[in-house]
Amino acid sequence: MPDNSSFTNQIEDLFAGAQYTPSIDINEDPRVFVRLVLGLSSPNESDIGLDPSIQWTIENGRKVRGVLITRGSDNTEIVYPLLNVDPFFRRNNIRGRCTTCWRVSDPVSGEELLVKDSWRAGHSISEYAYLQEALGISGVVQMVSHGPERGQTKDFRGFENDFPGDFENRMETRLAMKCYGDPIVEFTSAKQLLCALRDAIAGHKRLFKKGILHRDVSIQNVVLGKPEAEPGDCGVLIDLDMATRRGEDGFHPHTDWRIGIPLYQSIMVLSSNSLSQPLPHDHLDDLESFLYILTHILYSYDCHGALHEVDDLLTDWDECSGTIAACLKESFLARQFLPKNISMRWPSASLDVFRGFKDLILPMVDQKVALTLARPENGPEILKALMLDAEHHYNGVIRLFDTGIAALEKDDNYEASSILQRRSTSPQTLLQPPAERSYLKRRSDGYPDSQPLVKRLKLKTSSSFSSSDTDSSSSDSL
Structure with a gap:
């Protein structure tokens, strides 16, 4: 017969591993066994790990x-x-x-x-x-x-x-x-999307002015503001767990490929695993991550927030890692065209913001890639110059969004005035009573107020789920 008179007590610790006792014979150490039973039966919640x-x-x-x-x-x-x-x-x-x-x-x-x-x-x-x-x-x-x-x-x-x-x-x-509001992927209009990203970027800028860098910019860490939010809070940057402070030398810690979600990591962060001397993580890396959030949304949704088939570009970024993913993103930044099926889903104002954002990021990425390859003696001075030019970088991006938002508002106002003009001049408007509207069935070309979560894009990532100034903020000095 098997000997069932011994036992071990094992504790699983999510934060530091497993802990267990040596094998204990209940015949030789009955008191230990009784103490264990009493402990597990304790009405004191702390005693049993609650x-x-x-x-x-x-x-x-x-x-x-x-x-x-x-x-x-x-x-x-x-x-x-x-x-x-x-x-x-x-x-x-x-x-x-x-x-x-x-x-x-x-x-x-x-x-x-x-x-x-x-x-x-x-x-x-x-x-x-x-x-x-x-x-x-x-x-x-x-x-x-x-x-x-x-x-x-x-x-x-x-x-x-x-x-x-x-x-x-x-x-x-x-x-x-x-x-705050829903995740940013719950947007229902192109204007709401641009306003949310614009305000999150402006918030990121103000953090940077205080010497704080977020380092984990991703689609999960930008949420919509509340419906009644004032300008400046239409989008909110959350989850500062991975944030860091600027050091005495003026730089933040080196880029680390283990921080953040690869789908949104900058080229320098993705490459850091293969570099003997990674560059410091800076504001440009986080701005590049904001660009990849916009890319993810443009390539996966339409301007009303409806989900479409996942584009191969995102799948490739998600399935690759390290230098391979970095090379894919370098190629993407240099690409001048946009697939027709995507450009047809978005107004020209949104696409202009997207193209302008890429044009701002590309030369700075090229400059940092050259630093990792050539390792010039004045490399630290070049990085310092990029850091000192941060205000110009932020303001350029924010101006792009402000211009795009203004264009969308102009289009909305034009469309609204055209509708009013057609109604006021149409004989049918004057002679016919309004048609009854059925609330039982939504028109086939309409969109729900909020897409069901089950239909939202779910890319498999190893790290996923592993947190204004009322003007353009261009007057803020760093």
């Missing part, structure tokens, strides 16, 4: 509502009612930040807020440090409160002060932030 800061109301064996308890920067307790018993976003990677986001209600104003839990690497700066500096900046997510660090994985591992060489400590942070 988070006591989230409490549930149970009815008929099901969670029906709950509250999330946190602390403000002054360490006062804040109790947020949960708007849903399930988080609306959660990263399920085996190892990583384990980001979990909840929708909650402000206990005083009733305003909908977002609470974000995440486990950052112990050596990195907490997101709330960057969000603190972003307070009051249009186009960037706004923090409401943050509490003290909620825990560290080193405290759960039983190492005391003797840590293995490959152990990476992680620290939990909980932030409360403002809620």
Whole structure:
């Protein structure tokens, strides 16, 4: 007969790996076995690994509502009612930040807020440090409160002060932030899309003025503003987990291919894995990522937000990586033509912004590629000059968007006035009663207010789900 008198206790830690005990014989160590059973049966939620800061109301064996308890920067307790018993976003990677986001209600104003839990690497700066500096900046997510660090994985591992060489400590942070609109791919007009990207880029510029670089610009990290948003908040840049601060030498850390989603990474970031001396990650890399967001949308949707067949260009970018993906993007930037099936889906104003954006990015990419190949002695001076010219780079991009938005508004006004003129001069308008409109069936050429999520583009990426000035901002100085 097999011997079933021994056991091991294993704990799976999403942040630092697995931990387990040696085999324990329950006949020789019955007390250990009893302690284990009592521990797993404990009514104390912390004893069995549950988070006591989230409490549930149970009815008929099901969670029906709950509250999330946190602390403000002054360490006062804040109790947020949960708007849903399930988080609306959660990263399920085996190892990583384990980001979990909840929708909650402000206990005083009733305003909908977002609470974000995440486990950052112990050596990195907490997101709330960057969000603190972003307070009051249009186009960037706004923090409401943050509490003290909620825990560290080193405290759960039983190492005391003797840590293995490959152990990476992680620290939990909980932030409360403002809620905004849908993901940017939920746009319903060309103008809404350009306004959203324009304001997110302007917000990125203001962060850069404070020495902060986002480094993770992607389609997941730009959201639409609320329907009533003022100019400057029509699009919002979120998720500053990977942000970094400019160093004393005036540069940000080197490009790192492990940061960001490859589909939107710049050519320099994609190439960094094969370079012995990668260039510093700079504002141009992030602006290039904004271009790839626009490319993704133009090549995948029409101007009303309806999804079309995934273009081979995006598939190739998504399936390749490193220098191969970088070469594909270099070829794309140099390409002068646009496929007809795509150009027919978008107004000329949107396409002019797209072409102009490419024309601005291409020469600067060429200049940085040349630096990695030739390695001139004055390379640092050239990079410094690019950094000092950042205001010109940002303003050039923002002007493109402002021009495109103005052109779309002009077209909308012309179309509206033409319709009014036709109605006022048409005999049928005067002689016939208006036709009855059926609300039971949408016309075949109409578009829903919001595309179903199931129909939205889902490219397979290894990193996916691994966060104004009322004028053109051209007067802002860096």
